[in-house]
Amino acid sequence: MANLYDGKMAAIYDAMYQTFVDYDEEYAFYNNLIQENNGSSILEIGSGTGNLAKRFAKNNQNYQGLDYSDDMITIARERNPNSSFTQGDMRDFKLNTLFDAILITGRSTSYLITNDDINRTFDSLYKNLNDNGIIIFDFIDANRFIPFTKENPLIVHEAVYENVNYRRESHWNTNTALENFMLEWSANYFTVINDKKELLEKDFSTVRVFTLNEIELFLYLSNFEIIKTIDRKTYAYDTYVIIARKKV
Ligand SMILES: C[S@@+](CC[C@H](N)C(=O)[O-])C[C@H]1O[C@@H](n2cnc3c(N)ncnc32)[C@H](O)[C@@H]1O
Incomplete structure (x- = not known):
């Protein structure tokens, strides 16, 4: 795991990424996908320093964030005093409530290094979703x-x-x-x-980094059905964004 998200690096990350990433555009893009699928309760994993959280909060949406790094969460809470953030690991977490939509942006899936990491993450997402809930995530195209x-x-x-x-x-x-x-x-x-x-x-x-085919197969094995695949350029990477529904 990177130290990019700890201590002093969390503040440097926050300063630099606000200039690389157009978070208004990022929010509009992901929120459209959530709304298309009638997602009213939203969990963002890898919520980082809370830049998307700020936009969800401004629009009074039912939003929670989860991140592994305490230092990133500290900055996210300063930015969004009224939003809820939990420290947790996407590979193994269970929150008190189920969600309609779970979001993982900013290529945070790059930290799922082993196949076991991926399978445990999809399993955790499955357990934290309402029936027919959706996941939306991006990954770097290998x-x-x-x-x-x-x-x-x-x-x-x-x-x-x-x-x-x-x-x-x-x-x-x-x-x-x-x-x-x-x-x-x-x-x-x-x-x-x-x-x-x-x-x-x-x-x-x-x-x-992943090929599209391997992600498709991981999702199939974890009981998710892909509803949309979007080829998307982000500031430095060619990524795919996947929207997949929990199969019950
Ligand atoms: C590239 S940053 C993206 C942050 C934010 N989504 C953005 O776009 O600015 C990746 C984030 O994922 C978090 N992260 C990495 N591994 C994680 C894990 N296993 N569980 C939860 N969060 C994790 C990091 O702490 C970091 O905040």
Whole structure:
């Protein structure tokens, strides 16, 4: 698991991602999918620093967030004092209520590294959904991202947030010694002042990318029926978004 979401990194993540991700657009996209499927109670997993939560709260929707990282939840609660956030692991959780829709955005599925992680997550989602409830999640498309990282060994992201210039330099290495399609991601985070870089933090994580076929098969085996697949570009990745219904 990355340390990207702990301690000081949680605040750096929050500052940088607000410039990479258009959360208004992100909210409109996912909320449309939820509304198309009549989802009135919503659980967001990997709710992070609460940027989508803010939009759900503004529209008075029945929303709860769940995240593994206490530090991300602390920022989410500061941003959304009236929303409910629970610390938990998507691979094994049971909340007190069932939901119509469970959302996992921002490619948080990349942290489901083993097949066991995936199966346990889909199992947990199933148990926390109402009959005919839906899951909506995205994942990085292995078929496009692996060639991209080979052609672009250094990926730079620059962002300005509250008058501070940030720069992230990332390297992705395909590790074929590992099971599944795995990438080792190392990233250095800098502030840039007068063209001088100052290192803020280093992050290293192993993430998994998926082919569409394997996700389809995992869902089938966990008793979900796919209702829609959307090919979607996000700020740096080609992803698929899947909407799947719990079969009863
Ligand atoms: C890339 S961030 C996405 C955050 C948010 N959805 C966004 O778009 O800004 C991934 C989030 O997933 C959380 N996460 C990673 N593994 C998790 C797990 N097993 N269970 C719950 N949350 C997890 C991290 O703590 C982090 O907040």
